[in-house]
Amino acid sequence: MGHPFDTVKVRLQTQNTYRGIVDCVVKIYRYESILGFFKGMSFPIASVAVVNSILFGVYSNTLQALTATSHQDRRAQLPSYTHIFIAGCTGGFLQAYSLAPFDLIKVRLQNQTESKLWPGSPPPKYRGPVHCAVTIFREEGPRGLFRGSGALMLRDTPTLGFYFVTYEGLCHKYTPAGQQPSSTTVMVAGGFAGIGSWVTATPFDVIKARMQMGCVNQRAYKGMLDCIVTSFRQEGLGVFFRGFTINSARAFPVNAVTFLSYEYLLRMWG
Numbered sequence: 001m002g003h004p005f006d007t008v009k010v011r012l013q014t015q016n017t018y019r020g021i022v023d024c025v026v027k028i029y030r031y032e033s034i035l036g037f038f039k040g041m042s043f044p045i046a047s048v049a050v051v052n053s054i055l056f057g058v059y060s061n062t063l064q065a066l067t068a069t070s071h072q073d074r075r076a077q078l079p080s081y082t083h084i085f086i087a088g089c090t091g092g093f094l095q096a097y098s099l100a101p102f103d104l105i106k107v108r109l110q111n112q113t114e115s116k117l118w119p120g121s122p123p124p125k126y127r128g129p130v131h132c133a134v135t136i137f138r139e140e141g142p143r144g145l146f147r148g149s150g151a152l153m154l155r156d157t158p159t160l161g162f163y164f165v166t167y168e169g170l171c172h173k174y175t176p177a178g179q180q181p182s183s184t185t186v187m188v189a190g191g192f193a194g195i196g197s198w199v200t201a202t203p204f205d206v207i208k209a210r211m212q213m214g215c216v217n218q219r220a221y222k223g224m225l226d227c228i229v230t231s232f233r234q235e236g237l238g239v240f241f242r243g244f245t246i247n248s249a250r251a252f253p254v255n256a257v258t259f260l261s262y263e264y265l266l267r268m269w270g
């Protein structure tokens, strides 16, 4: 559900040919058909379970180590926000590196504007996710598969701390003492945690996407600082918030469902 929105976000962040969300949606639909929005989706689908289990598993276990309480006990007595933040950051740090290669391939495929609909248009550079991975490995070396991972780590470490603080805080505030949060509370708290954390994550998300594109559709940046300074000089402060609106529309339902599944599965098996 979220992927088509994600494709529009990535294009707005890395390509300067679109004037805004509507222009981008219309152009993708016109030149690449509905399928254009689904480019690069197979790797995220294959990896989302592993990446999220690392994030939520490390978060829960770190919190357990810090507070010596189980998930259920923590409902009765909310741990301190500092502990929640540290556990979220730890989960974010580790998930960033497991996500990096999958995210890189997703971004490269999402940015291929070539269309099968138009006869005579050149074939895309990458024929699919595996071909993309092999080509990056061959052309840019094994480290090439982790291009942009520094920015991804900076994006995810503190913001996933805020993510869990917002989620646990909202759940706690809207649940009567001694009870489990209702499904609606979990979904609304999860949705707001998603949007809230993207407020602070978007600047590094833009830098990450630009670094990941490397020399594919623009000049290669010398490093993260060069990418930040060049983007700012050429496009102004607004560049760091590109894609935020469309990403928020994606983040609310995605994170509502993520937290609902997390709570539901823990209650079933916890």
Ligand SMILES: C[N+](C)(C)CCCC[C@H](N)C(=O)O
Pocket: 155, 156, 159, 160, 163, 194, 197, 198, 201, 251, 254, 255
């Ligand atoms: C912390 N940060 C904002 C980077 C991500 C938080 C939400 C993660 C979720 N998988 C999503 O795609 O929305």
